[in-house]
Each structure stands twice: as structure tokens, then as C-alpha cells.
Amino acid sequence: MRPVIDMRGIHRIFETEAGFAHVLHDIDFTVDPGEFVAITGPSGSGKSTLMNILGCLDTPTSGTYLLTGLDVAELTDDELAEVRATQIGFVFQSFNLLPRMTVLENVMLPLAYTDCPRAERERRAVRALYSVALAVDHYDHRVNELSGGQMQRVAIARALVNDPAIILADEPTGNLDSHTGAMVLETLHALRRAGKTIVLITHDPGVAAQADRTVTIRDGRLYHEDERHGTKTRRRGVTSPAEITQVLGRRPIADAPDPGAGRPEADPSARRPLFAVPSPMGHPHRKTAAVLGGGALS
Amino acid sequence: MSLRDLIREALRSLEANRGRSLLTILGIVIGIAAVIAMTSLIGGVRNMLVEGLGLNAARAVYISPMYQMTQDDVDDLRRLMPEYELIEGSAYGYAQVSSDSGTVDVGITGANASYLSMTGQVRLAEGRLFTTQEETSGARVVILDRAGVQALFGSADASVVGKTVRLDNKDYTVVGIDESMPMTGSGSGSTYITVYMPLATVLTDFSGGYEYLSQVVGIAYEGVDIDALMETTKTQVAAVMGIPDDQIDEGVYVYSMKSQIDSMNGFMNSFSLIMGAVAGISLLVGGIGIMNMMLTNVTERIREIGVRRALGATRRDITSQFLVESSVVCVTGGIIGTVLGYLISWGLSIGASSLGLVSAMGGMEGASISPMISPEAIAAAVGLSIAIGLVFGFYPARRAARLDPVECLRYQ
Numbered sequence: 264m265r266p267v268i269d270m271r272g273i274h275r276i277f278e279t280e281a282g283f284a285h286v287l288h289d290i291d292f293t294v295d296p297g298e299f300v301a302i303t304g305p306s307g308s309g310k311s312t313l314m315n316i317l318g319c320l321d322t323p324t325s326g327t328y329l330l331t332g333l334d335v336a337e338l339t340d341d342e343l344a345e346v347r348a349t350q351i352g353f354v355f356q357s358f359n360l361l362p363r364m365t366v367l368e369n370v371m372l373p374l375a376y377t378d379c380p381r382a383e384r385e386r387r388a389v390r391a392l393y394s395v396a397l398a399v400d401h402y403d404h405r406v407n408e409l410s411g412g413q414m415q416r417v418a419i420a421r422a423l424v425n426d427p428a429i430i431l432a433d434e435p436t437g438n439l440d441s442h443t444g445a446m447v448l449e450t451l452h453a454l455r456r457a458g459k460t461i462v463l464i465t466h467d468p469g470v471a472a473q474a475d476r477t478v479t480i481r482d483g484r485l486y487h488e489d490e491r492h493g494t495k496t497r498r499r500g501v502t503s504p505a506e507i508t509q510v511l512g513r514r515p516i517a518d519a520p521d522p523g524a525g526r527p528e529a530d531p532s533a534r535r536p537l538f539a540v541p542s543p544m545g546h547p548h549r550k551t552a553a554v555l556g557g558g559a560l561s
Numbered sequence: 562m563s564l565r566d567l568i569r570e571a572l573r574s575l576e577a578n579r580g581r582s583l584l585t586i587l588g589i590v591i592g593i594a595a596v597i598a599m600t601s602l603i604g605g606v607r608n609m610l611v612e613g614l615g616l617n618a619a620r621a622v623y624i625s626p627m628y629q630m631t632q633d634d635v636d637d638l639r640r641l642m643p644e645y646e647l648i649e650g651s652a653y654g655y656a657q658v659s660s661d662s663g664t665v666d667v668g669i670t671g672a673n674a675s676y677l678s679m680t681g682q683v684r685l686a687e688g689r690l691f692t693t694q695e696e697t698s699g700a701r702v703v704i705l706d707r708a709g710v711q712a713l714f715g716s717a718d719a720s721v722v723g724k725t726v727r728l729d730n731k732d733y734t735v736v737g738i739d740e741s742m743p744m745t746g747s748g749s750g751s752t753y754i755t756v757y758m759p760l761a762t763v764l765t766d767f768s769g770g771y772e773y774l775s776q777v778v779g780i781a782y783e784g785v786d787i788d789a790l791m792e793t794t795k796t797q798v799a800a801v802m803g804i805p806d807d808q809i810d811e812g813v814y815v816y817s818m819k820s821q822i823d824s825m826n827g828f829m830n831s832f833s834l835i836m837g838a839v840a841g842i843s844l845l846v847g848g849i850g851i852m853n854m855m856l857t858n859v860t861e862r863i864r865e866i867g868v869r870r871a872l873g874a875t876r877r878d879i880t881s882q883f884l885v886e887s888s889v890v891c892v893t894g895g896i897i898g899t900v901l902g903y904l905i906s907w908g909l910s911i912g913a914s915s916l917g918l919v920s921a922m923g924g925m926e927g928a929s930i931s932p933m934i935s936p937e938a939i940a941a942a943v944g945l946s947i948a949i950g951l952v953f954g955f956y957p958a959r960r961a962a963r964l965d966p967v968e969c970l971r972y973q
């Protein structure tokens with residue numbers, strides 16, 4: 264059986280003013296269809312970076328990533344958007360529903376970026392909402408009229424609506440109390456029983472334990488369950504140019520100190536901080552500090 | 562994403578920031594209203610000035626021979642010069658009437674119906690123009706204007722069609738009343754009025770035996786080059802009247818309104834240019850307002866941009882979302898601005914008439930400006946506002962599209 268996710272030798276190196284931040288080291292990771300896998304690890308371990316690559320929001324500096332057999336590392340920005348629209352369903356910690364829209368419209372939104380006709384979009388959105396057991400009389404409500412647990416179920420419905428190959432849930436219970444968190448996890452379990460493939464990212468070992476299988480990421484390296492206490496040596500977050508060249512040497516990228524040459528997502532300009540926004544996380548300098556100090560990167 | 566979805570979402574997000582959107586729309590409204598008001602007002606002023614010169618003034622050629630020109634000469638000329646739609650002579654006569662209120666000086670223009678209507682000298686309020694039969698027989702009929710009615714009958718509103726006017730001891734039947742604004746003059750106790758009679762009547766009754774024309778007017782067909790026509794007319798008049806070549810310049814005087822109209826148009830064009838520049842600046846300011854609003858919108862919605870990108874929106878989807886938003890603002894502003902601009906030009910022209918500015922600008926007394934609104938102007942205004950939306954929305958939209966989705970999702 265072909266895995267849904269097949270990652271081999273994934274490295275992710277960010278170029279910052281202070282040098283290079285080597286956030287992911289040689290990650291091998293596979294997920295089979297219908298699996299419910301948890302990725303766990305402390306803050307700053309590289310969980311979010313891995314999730315961004317898994318979700319095709321970012322591309323690896325080197326390594327191969329086959330999503331349902333498709334090599335996504337080779338795709339253009341538009342092709343990646345298409346992959347996200349059709350293959351991936353995101354569930355975020357902070358729900359990320361659009362407050363101006365109704366529940367139904369939020370769930371329909373991913374289909375607006377496909378060529379799905381409007382009537383069909385509505386039909387599929389209703390079906391997705393039905394499968395997360397949200398009461399029908401809420402469909403026309405604005406999302407900010409809902410409780411946290413309801414919002415997260417709407418978000419799960421939105422992740423489901425395009426029938427993706429994989430559902431990526433990034434700390435889905437992080438903003439919820441334990442009771443509603445348990446309800447959301449139960450929704451994920453129900454989806455898993457229905458045959459969906461789910462990757463759950465969490466720093467909470469209790470939540471991670473709910474999955475079929477748990478992998479741990481620490482300092483940018485992935486440890487599988489049986490080697491969680493393995494002997495791989497700790498690595499610093501910042502790597503010397505020589506090390507990077509060695510990593511990049513596996514891929515034919517012309518200019519080694521520029522880890523992202525020729526690839527849209529890794530384009531240094533694309534990684535510039537957001538304009539005029541005082542975002543501590545958006546500033547490359549701070550990010551380096553976070554990487555160095557093992558701060559709140561994830 | 563389909564355009565319908567885009568417009569629906571644009572309206573919703575504009576509604577979410579109603580105050581900001583309305584202020585930005587106001588900026589565009591002012592700009593477009595200024596453009597529309599200026600163009601329609603200037604168009605109206607131009608029309609008024611052209612009309613003030615007389616109907617068909619742009620294609621009229623006036624021929625004043627220094628030698629006596631007869632009706633036969635005009636008939637010859639008409640045969641020789643097919644460029645003219647109409648070529649007619651006129652003659653002037655003079656009479657005096659004594660009434661209770663003093664002496665009335667009567668200037669008599671002898672001209673046929675086609676001449677009077679084509680040059681716009683007579684616009685009938687009542688009655689009729691002369692018939693062909695009256696013109697050939699030299700019938701004693703007359704057309705008066707309101708001032709004439711006032712001077713000869715004592716009241717401007719009197720119903721006088723069918724009554725008779727006695728001039729030089731002959732009775733003339735009033736057949737029509739001219740509504741055009743009269744050229745009156747009064748001084749030293751006398752009143753001066755103008756009346757119209759058939760050419761033949763004036764030549765018989767008031768010429769004192771000399772049956773010569775005072776002036777000949779030709780109305781050229783549409784599209785004929787007036788400058789060239791003036792030259793050939795000069796030559797032909799000389800030929801018809803047997804004026805030797807070396808005396809043409811002194812013997813025949815030909816002129817047209819074209820140069821006046823040209824210089825007036827030149828003046829109006831530079832006037833439009835200045836006004837257009839002023840209106841353009843206000844549009845530019847409105848456009849900058851759009852850009853400012855859209856940049857704020859983008860910054861406020863960074864997280865939304867990240868979510869949409871994660872859900873599968875391409876950079877192009879994000880660009881079009883913000884472009885449609887700015888275009889919706891501009892089109893709304895453009896439509897309101899067009900209506901408002903027309904109302905403003907209408908109000909200004911009424912104001913200008915009541916303040917007497919119209920006659921100051923060279924219009925006839927009592928003339929009014931009617932603002933010109935053309936479908937082209939409306940189309941141009943709407944097109945212009947879409948263009949503003951696209952031009953000034955492009956930079957913010959592109960900025961939004963270039964954001965890194967990962968950074969956007971992390972943004973709090």
C-alpha cells in the first residue's frame with residue numbers, strides 16, 4: 264500500500280541575519296492511509312516547521328516529500344496551492360475561521376478555490392458539517408456566535424469538505440478546556456474510523472497518546488516510538504555553512520549558502536518579515552534567537 | 562474563485578468596515594463628481610456660445626460685395642457652387658413709426674423663410690414663416706419679435722398675428738412672432754426694433770428703386786472645408802459679377818465664423834484642460850485614499866490571507882480578492898459621483914444664469930447653460946473609476962499576495 268505521506272531526508276534551513284537556522288534535520292516520516300499519527304515535541308523543536316512542510320505551505324531545503332505519490336518539493340507556488348485545496352485539510356489551534364462569514368460559508372470556502380459549482384459546494388459543506396455533528400440550526404450563524412468547541416468542529420468540517428488525502432491538525436485542543444478538547448478528539452477519532460488519514464501535532468503527551476502512533480520531534484530530529492530515547496546526538500539549531508553545504512550537497516542546488524535558490528517558497532524575499540507589523544515571530548532576527556534559545560518556535 | 566463570489570465577498574468585507582469604506586468612497590465621489598461637473602458644464606458653456614453665434618454658424622459663409630449684387634447674381638452663384646446647401650441674399654430697409662410713446666425706428670431685414678430658419682435668426686413662437694408665394698410676389702407680410710410687438714402694439718404679450726402694421730403708409734400683415742431674444746436699443750427717446758419681411762418685399766418697398774442685396778449668406782454642406790470654400794466663393798462671386806482678377810480682394814469681401822469658433826474652441830479646450838487637471842488632482846487624492854484603505858485592509862487581514870492560502874487560494878486569488886474590493890469601492894463612488902457631478906453642474910449653471918455670469922461670458926442676454934451629459938461621459942466616468950480601483954488597488958493587492966502564508970498564519 265502506497266503511503267499517503269512519504270518523507271525522506273527532509274532538511275529545512277532558514278537563512279537569517281544571524282546566519283543559518285537548521286530547523287529540521289534529516290527527517291524520514293511515512294504515514295499510511297487511514298492512520299492517525301501524532302507528532303509531539305516541546306516548543307521550538309521544529310513541529311510547526313514540519314507541519315508547514317507537511318501541509319505544503321513551505322517546501323523543504325532538501326529531501327523528498329511524496330504526498331500521495333506526488334513530489335511536492337518540485338511544485339510551483341500555484342501547484343502547491345492546488346495541492347492544499349484538494350489534498351490537505353488544516354485544523355488550527357486558534358480555529359482560524361473567518362468571522363464575517365456564516366458557519367456554512369466558512370466550510371464552503373476551500374471549495375471556492377476549486378472549480379466546484381456553488382450548489383455542489385453547499386451540498387458538500389452540509390455533509391461535512393453533518394459528519395462533525397454540528398446542529399443544523401447553527402449553519403446560518405456567524406462563527407463568532409459559537410462556542411470554542413463548536414468553532415473547532417466547524418474548522419474540522421472545513422478541513423473535511425474537500426475530501427483531502429490528509430487532515431493536519433495543529434494543536435486542535437490547545438485553546439479548548441479538557442472537556443471540549445475531548446469532544447474534538449472524539450470527532451477526530453470518528454473521522455479516523457471513517458477511514459480518514461490524520462496527522463495531529465501536539466505538545467501534550469496525553470493528547471498524543473490518543474493516536475495510533477506517536478513520533479517525537481526534538482531539536483529538529485524525529486524519533487519514532489521505539490527510538491524515543493535513542494542515542495542520536497543533540498544538535499545545535501544554528502549550523503555552520505560547511506554543514507549546510509554538506510546537507511545541500513545531496514541536492515543539486517547551485518549556491519550552497521543560499522538554501523532556497525530557485526524555489527519559490529524558500530525564496531529569501533518570501534521569508535522577509537511582514538511589512539510594518541511589530542510581530543516578534545515575524546522578525547528573522549528574533550526567530551534566530553528563538554531557535555538558538557529553544558524558544559517558542561512552534 | 563468566480564467573479565460573483567469575489568464581488569459578494571468584497572461587499573461583505575467593505576460592509577464590515579463601513580465607516581472606513583464610506584470615507585474612501587467619498588474621496589472617489591468627490592473626484593468623479595468634479596470631473597463630471599467640469600466636463601458637462603464646459604460642454605454646456607460651449608454649446609451656449611456656439612448657439613449665441615447663430616444656428617449653423619460654423620458652416621456659414623458671409624459674402625459682402627462692394628459692388629451691387631442682385632438676386633440674379635445669387636441665382637448664378639447657387640448654380641455654380643454645389644458646396645452650399647443654401648445660398649440666399651438679404652436686404653435691409655428702414656422705416657419710422659410714430660406712436661403715443663414716441664418714435665420707433667424700425668430696421669427691416671428682408672430675407673426669405675429658408676434664410677431666416679437656416680441662420681437661426683427667427684425662431685417662431687407663434688404664426689408661420691413666409692410662404693413661397695409671398696416671397697415671389699413680394700407680399701406685404703411681416704414677422705415681429707416681442708420687442709416689436711411691445712413697441713408697435715403696446716404690450717409684449719398681445720396676440721397680434723393677423724393684425725396689420727403700418728409702415729411708410731403701407732399696411733403689412735403680421736404672420737409670425739419670433740421668440741429669439743431681441744436686439745433692442747433705446748436712446749434719445751426713440752426705440753429701435755427689427756422686423757422681418759420677404760426679400761422681394763423689402764427690395765420693392767424699401768430700397769428706393771435700387772434692387773441690390775446687402776449681404777449674401779451661404780450655408781455649406783456638413784463637412785465642407787470652410788477655408789477652401791471661402792477662396793472659391795471669392796473667385797466665383799468675382800466671375801459672376803464680372804469683377805476683374807486684380808480687384809477681387811477689394812471687390813469681394815467673404816468671411817466666416819470659423820475663425821471665431823476655432824479660437825473659442827481653443828479657449829474652451831484650454832479651459833477644460835485646466836479644469837480637468839483640477840478634477841484629476843482630486844481623483845488622484847481619492848485614489849491615494851483607496852490605496853491607503855486597501856493597505857490597512859491587507860494589514861488587518863494578514864491572518865485571513867494566511868488561512869485562505871492554507872485552504873488553497875493561489876497568489877492570484879488573493880490579488881483578485883483585493884482588486885475586486887478596491888474596484889467595488891471605486892465603481893460605487895463613480896456612480897454616486899456621476900449623479901452628484903451632474904447635479905452640481907446643473908446647480909452651477911442655474912447659479913451662473915441668475916448671477917448674470919452667462920452674459921458676462923458672451924452669451925446672449927437671457928441665454929442659459931444647459932449642462933451636457935453624454936452617455937460617453939458616464940461610460941468614461943465608470944471606466945475611470947474602475948481604472949482607479951485597479952491602479953491604486955494593485956499595489957496593496959500584490960503586497961497581500963506576496964505574503965508568506967506561514968508568516969501570515971503565525972501573525973497575531
